Each structure stands twice: as C-alpha cells, then as structure tokens.
Amino acid sequence: MREVINPKNVHWPFGFSHVVKVGDTVWVSGQLPMDQDGNIVGQGDMAMQTEKTYENLQKCLExxxxxxxxxxMLGIYVTDLDEFASKxxxxxxxxxxxxxxxxxxxEVSRFYFPDAMIEVEATAVIGSGASDEAIKPKQI
Incomplete structure (x- = not known):
C-alpha cells in the first residue's frame, strides 16, 4: 500500500510530496535548507544550509x-563541492x-530556489538501521 506523507514540521511542498512509503521502503524528496514558512535559511552559508537540510531530512524520515x-541511498547535490567538503x-x-x-x-549550477546551496534526497528501509558493528565497511 502506498502512503504519501507531508510532515507538519517541514515546509508545505509545492507540487510534490515530501515522503512516499511503500511497505518498509521510503523515498524522501529532495530536501532544501527551508524553514516551515518556505524561506531559505542561511543564505550564502553552506554549513548552516547543510544543517537545516539534514534536519528536514531527519524530520521526514521520523x-x-x-x-x-x-x-x-543518499543523494547530495550542492552548488560548490569544495565548499561543501571543507565546511x-x-x-x-x-x-x-x-x-x-x-x-x-x-555539483550543480543552481536549484529551483536560487539562494539554496544544497539539496538532499534519500531512500530508506524502515527498521534496517544498523548498529555500529554492522556498519563497518567490508572489502571483498
């Protein structure tokens, strides 16, 4: 069964849905550094925008x-990879x-909202979260 969810603690989406869930699989639309009123947060500040974007992603998953x-699977799109990596x-x-x-x-040239510097999308499987031991990378 498909569920479409727009969390109340994230800005109202315009023409899309924040979360689509089918069974235990969850797709989260690209999250931006946007407050609940739909304003871009931290103009010109990659660190602040990244923080807000991850916060919105977490709220959608929760x-x-x-x-x-x-x-x-995590997709990270930024306007400046060097700045993202360093900050x-x-x-x-x-x-x-x-x-x-x-x-x-x-790295992308721009987003729908010109002041955005980052957008993050994700695919998750509910209940698959791994312990610290289970997340150690293996080389095979």
Missing part, C-alpha cells in the same frame, strides 16, 4: 518511523555518526 541509519564534515558526523550510506554527491 514522520514514517524511520531514522537516518535506515537510509540505504560540513562535522555536521555530517552530528547527523550520521559513523554510518556511511551509499551516497552520490554532485
């Missing part, structure tokens, strides 16, 4: 009983700890 550790490592650690989901990172 709305269906998932966590960041349930993410199996956001600690923020990633704050939200993901040692967990490293499969991830794609791309």
């Amino acid at each position: 709305s269906v009983g998932a966590t960041l550790r349930d993410i199996v 956001t490592a600690e923020i990633r650690k704050k939200y993901f700890g040692k967990y490293r989901p499969a991830t794609t990172g791309l």
